[in-house]
Amino acid sequence: AAREAGVQVRLLQKVERVDCGPKPVVHLANGAQCGGDLVIGADGLHSQARRALNEASQPFFTGQVAWRAIVPNHSKLPAEAQVFMGPGRHLVAYPLRDGSLLNLVAAQERRAWADEGWHLPDDPENMRRAFAGFGGEAHQLLSQVQDCALWGLFRHPVAPHWHRGAVALLGDAAHPTLPFMAQGGNLALEDAWVLGAALQAQPGDIPAALASYQTHRRDRAARVVEAASRNAWKYHLRAPLSWPAHQILKLGGRFAPQKMVAQFDWIYRHDVTQQG
Ligand SMILES: Cc1cc2nc3c(=O)[nH]c(=O)nc-3n(C[C@H](O)[C@H](O)[C@H](O)COP(=O)(O)OP(=O)(O)OC[C@H]3O[C@@H](n4cnc5c(N)ncnc54)[C@H](O)[C@@H]3O)c2cc1C
Known part of the structure; x- marks a missing residue:
């Protein structure tokens, strides 16, 4: 008979600290502790999980x-x-x-x-x-x-370490980005898919699955974050560069719109569900 999975959702809990290791422990502000076979730190820009895995970095x-x-x-x-x-x-x-x-x-x-x-x-x-x-x-x-x-x-630098023991980072916790490619939320969803696939592929070996997850995701996330950082100056050009650059953009948009958009295919047409 299929065993029903029990899921307990605890709302309004503030995580104060995460202890890494094969049996990770999450310390809550109310003094309680919880843990499990795997802890995923999807706790955003000011991630406690990132602190547990990495040296403090200066944005x-x-x-x-x-x-x-x-x-x-x-x-x-x-x-x-x-x-x-x-x-x-x-x-x-x-x-x-x-x-x-x-x-x-x-x-x-x-x-x-x-x-x-x-x-x-x-x-x-x-x-x-x-x-x-x-x-x-x-x-x-x-x-x-x-x-x-x-x-x-x-x-913010992309976190050098995304996993240790049975703790992994996901989304902004690992790689906060500037908004100029509209990719922050998307990168988090891609991470989740790849992490899920890695755990399914190696169900008995969580550390190996997490290592595979980082291998598949870190360089790509870093490249997207870098592209978003570079994009701002193109939008903000001043004279004398702005006029010729805007004419090229206008002409490109009119006569070769597909080509203009295709330069970002590696971002917007990337499909993590199709990766091996
Ligand atoms: C104005 C704006 C526009 C954006 N537009 C886009 C867009 O067009 N496309 C796109 O892809 N992305 C966009 N983004 C980026 C996107 O919102 C983020 O990249 C995305 O929300 C990251 O998801 P996440 O789950 O990693 O983190 P978050 O969404 O930040 O979620 C982290 C969660 O962890 C909780 N948390 C944090 N610390 C603790 C703690 N100590 N204890 C307990 N809980 C905690 C927080 O309350 C939060 O619920 C935009 C962002 C902004 C600000």
Whole structure:
């Protein structure tokens, strides 16, 4: 008879520390401990699991901040990402919720440091002021913003070690990325698929499965993170480079749109479910 798997979900638990080893232990803020055959640290940017596996690393401010806002899709922008570029800044808009809303991410270069959290509220006027030179659609979109959050963009090194004993890192805990390729969430999903496949392939040997998982994922994640970091400067070109670069982009978009997009096939057409 099939044995029913029991799953216990404990909400609102704060993890204070993770002890690695063949029988890992997770220490909770309320004093309780839990563990299991395998602990997966999918605990994001400020991961406790990453600390357990790696030396502390120092993130650095990239000199860029981003505002995030949601506005109604009055202009019925299609289900594609729109990028509006200007010197030292760019605005990305893409539809949410069946196209009824638009997500706006507006990045600006600046010297002053800003907090790394996603939820620091800011005055929409600051966002509009930063993009005052933008006209047309971009101006329309920004004029609708009623609430926005400002977040400082930091670079973090990809974690050198993703596993030890029966503890593994996954997602932002292992490789937080700048948003310029829209890949953070996607990388986490890809990790999960590859980790699951590795554990299925070597069910009796968790350390070997985790080693195979890191081998399959680390270089790719590092390459995507690097590509996202490089992409910002292309969007933020200033005169005299901006005019010829934008003409090339316009012409490429008009006459060879497939070729323009194909340069990122290694990211957007990658299918982890088809990997051996
Ligand atoms: C504005 C914005 C736009 C984005 N747009 C995109 C996009 O278009 N495409 C894309 O692919 N990605 C995007 N991302 C990135 C994406 O959101 C992240 O990469 C993704 O959420 C990472 O998933 P994760 O599960 O690794 O970590 P998270 O989503 O950060 O989840 C970590 C979880 O762990 C919990 N946690 C943390 N510490 C503890 C602790 N000590 N104890 C208990 N629980 C803890 C947190 O509460 C959280 O629930 C965007 C991010 C931002 C900020």
